[in-house]
Amino acid sequence: MIDQRLPALIEAALLKKPRATLPKVLDGLYQSESDDARRRIARHGIWLSFIMYLLFSVTDAVLIPDVAPYSITARVLVGLIILPVFEVQYHRHQSSSALDLTCAVALVVAYLAWLFTSLQTQYVENFSYYMFYGCIFMMGANLFFSFKFSLSVMSSTAILISVLTALYLLPGSTTYRVTLATFYLSCFAFTTYVNWKLNKERFSVFLNSMKARFQQTEAVQRGEALLKLSRTDALTGVANRRAVDEKLRDFWDDWQMLGMSFSAILVDVDFFKKFNDFYGHQEGDHCLRLVADALSDVINKHHGFMGRYGGEEFIILAPTNTQEEVTSLAEEIRLAVERLGVKHELRRDGITDVTVSVGAALVRPRSDNKVERIIHEADRALYNAKASGRNCTRVFDPNDPANSDETENIAALLRVATRDRLVSLVYQPIQHTASGETEAVEALMRLRMLDGTLILPSQFIPVAERTGAILDLGLWAIRTVCQDLLVDGHVSLVSVNVSPIQLKAPGFAASVAAILDEHGVSGSKLAFEITEGLDMEMHSDVLRCIADLKRLGVRIWLDDFGTGFAGLSWLRLIDFDTVKIDRSFLHDSHTSRGKAMLRDIVGLVRNRGHSVLIEGVETDEHVAVVQELAIDKVQGFHVGRPVSAKQFQGRFPIDPHLHRYLRPA
Numbered sequence: 281m282i283d284q285r286l287p288a289l290i291e292a293a294l295l296k297k298p299r300a301t302l303p304k305v306l307d308g309l310y311q312s313e314s315d316d317a318r319r320r321i322a323r324h325g326i327w328l329s330f331i332m333y334l335l336f337s338v339t340d341a342v343l344i345p346d347v348a349p350y351s352i353t354a355r356v357l358v359g360l361i362i363l364p365v366f367e368v369q370y371h372r373h374q375s376s377s378a379l380d381l382t383c384a385v386a387l388v389v390a391y392l393a394w395l396f397t398s399l400q401t402q403y404v405e406n407f408s409y410y411m412f413y414g415c416i417f418m419m420g421a422n423l424f425f426s427f428k429f430s431l432s433v434m435s436s437t438a439i440l441i442s443v444l445t446a447l448y449l450l451p452g453s454t455t456y457r458v459t460l461a462t463f464y465l466s467c468f469a470f471t472t473y474v475n476w477k478l479n480k481e482r483f484s485v486f487l488n489s490m491k492a493r494f495q496q497t498e499a500v501q502r503g504e505a506l507l508k509l510s511r512t513d514a515l516t517g518v519a520n521r522r523a524v525d526e527k528l529r530d531f532w533d534d535w536q537m538l539g540m541s542f543s544a545i546l547v548d549v550d551f552f553k554k555f556n557d558f559y560g561h562q563e564g565d566h567c568l569r570l571v572a573d574a575l576s577d578v579i580n581k582h583h584g585f586m587g588r589y590g591g592e593e594f595i596i597l598a599p600t601n602t603q604e605e606v607t608s609l610a611e612e613i614r615l616a617v618e619r620l621g622v623k624h625e626l627r628r629d630g631i632t633d634v635t636v637s638v639g640a641a642l643v644r645p646r647s648d649n650k651v652e653r654i655i656h657e658a659d660r661a662l663y664n665a666k667a668s669g670r671n672c673t674r675v676f677d678p679n680d681p682a683n684s685d686e687t688e689n690i691a692a693l694l695r696v697a698t699r700d701r702l703v704s705l706v707y708q709p710i711q712h713t714a715s716g717e718t719e720a721v722e723a724l725m726r727l728r729m730l731d732g733t734l735i736l737p738s739q740f741i742p743v744a745e746r747t748g749a750i751l752d753l754g755l756w757a758i759r760t761v762c763q764d765l766l767v768d769g770h771v772s773l774v775s776v777n778v779s780p781i782q783l784k785a786p787g788f789a790a791s792v793a794a795i796l797d798e799h800g801v802s803g804s805k806l807a808f809e810i811t812e813g814l815d816m817e818m819h820s821d822v823l824r825c826i827a828d829l830k831r832l833g834v835r836i837w838l839d840d841f842g843t844g845f846a847g848l849s850w851l852r853l854i855d856f857d858t859v860k861i862d863r864s865f866l867h868d869s870h871t872s873r874g875k876a877m878l879r880d881i882v883g884l885v886r887n888r889g890h891s892v893l894i895e896g897v898e899t900d901e902h903v904a905v906v907q908e909l910a911i912d913k914v915q916g917f918h919v920g921r922p923v924s925a926k927q928f929q930g931r932f933p934i935d936p937h938l939h940r941y942l943r944p945a
């Protein structure tokens with residue numbers, strides 16, 4: 281455990297405060313940090329000095345041959361006693377201080393053994409020179425080993441005292457004594473000084489290396505913290521999109537190189553905008569955190585990865601091998617959120633808790649192997665889950681025709697549709713029943729492939745909605761309607777189908793205003809038909825957009841009434857100008873039950889003050905029903921099929937074969 285104060289202490293120590301005043305903690309650290317190295321140095325030192333010590337047996341034999349047997353025996357004995365002691369200490373992992381102490385004692389003992397045996401020699405002159413060699417022991421104590429300063433001083437002082445005592449006891453000339461004593465003293469002073477410097481130097485090297493280490497650790501930690509921050513979603517604390525993208529690459533590479541299959545699972549909180557609107561943003565944030573935690577719990581069990589992908593959308597990457605595995609994991613995720621039991625009272629689909637829609641896709645070999653592919657497929661699955669009423673899971677099925685390459689082709693076609701004039705509008709008359717006059721026309725979109733083959737709106741509109749192409753196409757349609765029919769006043773009202781996605785898109789009403797302005801057309805010549813699709817969340821943005829459109833004079837019609845689940849609440853929320861009753865009701869009216877149903881619906885709509893329009897008028901029987909129920913407006917093949925703009929430009933009626941109920945203008 282690193283002491284928090286250490287960096288400051290090291291800084292202070294480096295600013296040359298005397299070492300004595302430094303806290304023990306630094307000294308202790310110094311000892312423990314260098315302990316291993318110093319233990320090894322001590323061991324090398326003691327063995328090397330022992331070998332040297334033995335080699336000096338040769339000088340013993342040459343200079344003091346009479347006592348050499350004793351001195352050499354002493355040398356061997358010292359080694360035989362000290363070295364085993366040292367080795368035992370070393371192998372018992374005793375500290376470097378203990379080993380140093382043994383070395384210091386060995387040094388002094390070795391010196392005394394040599395001194396004591398040599399003193400007995402008859403070769404006094406030789407010995408007087410030989411005495412100078414004793415300094416080597418002092419050098420050993422101060423310079424050769426790396427003793428602590430105090431130990432060095434103590435051992436070299438012991439050697440100094442021994443030699444001075446010997447000098448005092450031995451006969452000899454004063455000159456000799458003075459020379460030897462001063463030699464030893466200066467050697468003592470000199471080596472002690474060098475030793476002190478060395479110790480200081482070693483300590484400061486230690487401090488500097490500690491400082492560098494702290495700085496390094498700090499830099500690494502700071503870097504790690506920054507990295508973590510840049511990959512974390514601030515609100516939920518899970519990985520953010522950037523981290524997810526990186527992780528996706530890893531999963532992808534593992535799949536490509538090692539064949540480790542995985543799935544991408546997109547999780548979207550249902551009706552979250554509504555939740556935010558109703559409970560407030562703080563609760564909304566809290567809800568997202570709870571969902572994130574629940575997802576994390578599930579995914580940790582599956583060794584997967586989880587992150588926030590944007591707004592109320594999360595993504596999970598998990599190792600999976602089969603569609604079944606993916607399906608069960610997706611369901612486990614959905615259930616985990618449902619079990620949270622977070623209240624969401626205002627969602628109007630019968631459920632009162634927060635739930636999620638889950639779309640998943642398993643990697644699969646394809647010719648165009650791109651990592652984005654799996655996200656795209658998971659997104660399609662999520663779209664399907666939402667379109668199926670939410671709070672459910674869908675796994676991308678490559679064998680589903682809706683996921684076919686044909687759909688992909690349509691998506692590609694839509695991207696260039698307006699530029700390459702692949703898209704066009706046809707117009708179908710809407711007749712005022714009482715007067716028989718064409719009161720309005722409905723604009724219907726057509727798409728052609730490059731070879732001219734027609735694609736049905738039921739095929740391309742859902743693709744356009746899913747890919748977002750509907751936004752541009754929708755504005756293009758309004759612009760075209762203005763140019764084709766409204767600028768020159770060919771018809772007085774054109775109804776245009778508007779997808780809920782357009783109403784949710786920011787700035788839609790402003791774009792409509794700009795188009796009207798650009799063509800000098802009044803908004804009152806336009807009606808927008810809105811379908812109460814499943815994907816339509818009646819949140820404030822949509823209501824605001826509708827209010828803005830109404831201010832422009834644009835009429836708002838409800839299309840396909842009776843087919844969606846929210847129709848009635850819609851009638852309450854929005855003041856529709858006209859309600860179009862879905863053709864299925866008319867087509868069922870040949871039974872008495874069906875007719876009663878139609879009558880009830882017409883009554884309901886009329887009582888609410890809306891104008892009633894029925895679509896799908898195909899036969900004389902249908903016409904009879906329309907007359908019986910006194911429905912305001914009719915539309916259908918019996919009245920007129922959708923035709924090109926040209927047929928409305930200049931002449932009425934539209935098509936003499938199909939206008940039985942149209943009076944010539």
Ligand code: C2E
Nearest residue numbers: 724725737738741757777778779896897898915916917918
């Ligand atoms: P819708 O708005 O209900 O349009 C009426 C559909 O019924 C048209 O099909 C029209 O051709 C067809 N129809 C008209 N009279 C009869 C009839 O008497 N009997 C039968 N069986 N069908 C009749 P279409 O043109 O294929 O359009 C299908 C759907 O595509 C439309 O349904 C509408 O929801 C969507 N759509 C078409 N154009 C656009 C557009 O510009 N924007 C958007 N967002 N959706 C569009």
Ligand code: CA
Nearest residue numbers: 722777809839
């Ligand atoms: Ca319509």
Ligand code: CA
Nearest residue numbers: 839840860895
């Ligand atoms: Ca319709």
